[in-house]
Amino acid sequence: MAVLSVSMLGLAACASSGGMTSYSTATDKQYAETRLDNDTLYMARVEEAARRRGIDLQWVNPPRKIVAKE
Numbered sequence: 001m002a003v004l005s006v007s008m009l010g011l012a013a014c015a016s017s018g019g020m021t022s023y024s025t026a027t028d029k030q031y032a033e034t035r036l037d038n039d040t041l042y043m044a045r046v047e048e049a050a051r052r053r054g055i056d057l058q059w060v061n062p063p064r065k066i067v068a069k070e
Helices: 002-015 026-030 040-052
Strands: 034-038 064-068
Touching: none
Parallel strands: none
Antiparallel strands: 034 064
């Protein structure tokens, strides 16, 4: 039983050793000239709506958007 368990663990390790995830894709090249930035327009709209309703808002994970590198 122990040999079977060790064999299964070994096969699972081989199956998760990278595979296709280690290759560069077209998506990587598509976003090469971009960066992430806070979506300040969206944040301002949400904050304004929160203020009107008397809600104290604090961003933990602010919304992000993809923008071109400068």
